[in-house]
Amino acid sequence: MKITIISGSTRNNSASSKTSRYLKNQLLEINNKNTVDIFDLSEAQLPLWDESLDLTTLSAHADSLEASDAFVFVVPEWHGMAPPALKNLFFLFTGVFRHKPAFIVSISAGTGGRYPIQELRSTVYKNTYLNFIPVNTIIDRVNTIIDEDGNYIGEKQFVANRVDEGLKLLLEYGSAFQVIRKSDIVLEKRFPNGV
Template sequence: MKIGIIVGSQQKESQSAKVGEFLNSKLKEMSVETWTLDLGKTPLPIWDSNQTNENQTWSEFWGPIDSNLKSSEGFVVITPEYGGMASPAIKNFFLHAGLPQLGHKPGLLVSVSSGRGGAFPIHEMRASSYKNTKICYIPEQLIFRDVEHLINGGEPVSAEDSFIRERSVFALRILIAYSNSLSEIRESGVVYDPRFKNGMS
């Protein structure tokens, strides 16, 4: 099994990347193959409806990302909270990646906040990013609040640090179970009909 980790911060060095590395390490402890797309280190251009794979420069850039997304059976989607919103980078990602890459695959939403917030980006992502991509967000989610004081290596330094570490393992196990189950649904063929490739609104 392969799980893709999408880090939605626009900064080259970020707390979201720290969270991604932590979750990546936990998945590897569970013998899961992983792949990470850090949008701070590998920024995507602003989506343009005229972008096609006939553009060689774009094709060479997007091709490896496209391949890794398609071969992933589930996703961890991490977004920092910017002004109570999901990051522009993660929203832009969901315009580039669609049904062929994400469709009918489970996603674990993860929000990162430097303060006590973090809930609004989760609500935003659940409300808007699934319709045409048809990613299947699982009911579990993670919010890393006061993230600078969490998962900094070594033993937990607080009750909250212990809690989020344990909750993360719990959530990742659920993601893996959904990944196993949804692969059977995709393989059945019932989810594919060219007449209904977009979600209904």
Template sequence: MKVAVICGSQRKSSQTAKVGQYAVNHLTDLGHDTYFLDLAVHPLTNFDDSFWSEPSGTLQTQWQPISDELKSADALIVITPDWHGMVPSCLKNFFLYCGVKETANKPGLIIALSASTGGYLPVAELRISSSKNNRICWIPDHLIIRNVKACFNTPCPSEDKDDTYIQARFSHSLGLLLQYAVGLSGVRESAVADYKTYPFGM
């Protein structure tokens, strides 16, 4: 199985990337393939309508290799910091690029990070506004990693009880994501979704 891990921070060497690398390492240890996209290292140009009007333009050119990786993925993990209670603009921009070919009927796990005690508002924002046209299926589980600077700093749970708990909770949520990927593969393989007739969500 292949899982795409998307790091939605614009800061290089961020806590988001740290957690993303942990996810990649964990998935690799379980024998799964991964695709790791750190939007701070590989930023996408702000989306505009030239994406459709210029098939060989800059936007399409930079998006195509990412699109190919997402098309071959079975599930996504999307990691976002909490910036003033919001998802960073680079991650919102990423979802403007995504279409049904990349993410439709694929399960997604949201992981939100906070340096203090926040993190819930980005989860709500992604659930409300990121899936309308690309049809990603956010699973009911999500993770909020509070005081993230003290967590996921070692491959194994530290002696800190909060870090131990959240790493175990991560493993639980990941197991659910992988099972959703198995279940939703049947939806993708069927002919039930007619996105030519109904390309946009309601």
């Protein structure tokens, strides 16, 4: 199974990138037979979506995301919202998320991180057909939990346990959704833009 972690910040050396490295290590520790990639928005250099944009110029990114069976979204809270670059991803690559599960890990340098979860859950699924699993994790004061090298340094194991639960559940959903994507109703694609 291929899992892609989306690091949702465009900042270099961001807490999202560090958290993504931690999550990648945890996924490989759970099952090292999986392939785990990090799609870091600080490195991807994606254009803003525009109706005139030639999406074929992004085919390498699209192919990589399309090959994924499940996603982890590491989402920093910016001004009480998900970052615009992350939302832009869904405009550029709508079809690659169809009938695939996703786990949201929202992070904050302070005590925020709640609003992006609701924002993604309420706006992203319609046209993308992305399925957020019922579990999410919020990492408050992320810089006291994940260090510069992507290691867990939290004094307590609560966040690590929540991450472990979410990742294991994501892998189960990922296996189940492989079957769903092969079903006749999904392959039919009568309604490409959602409900």
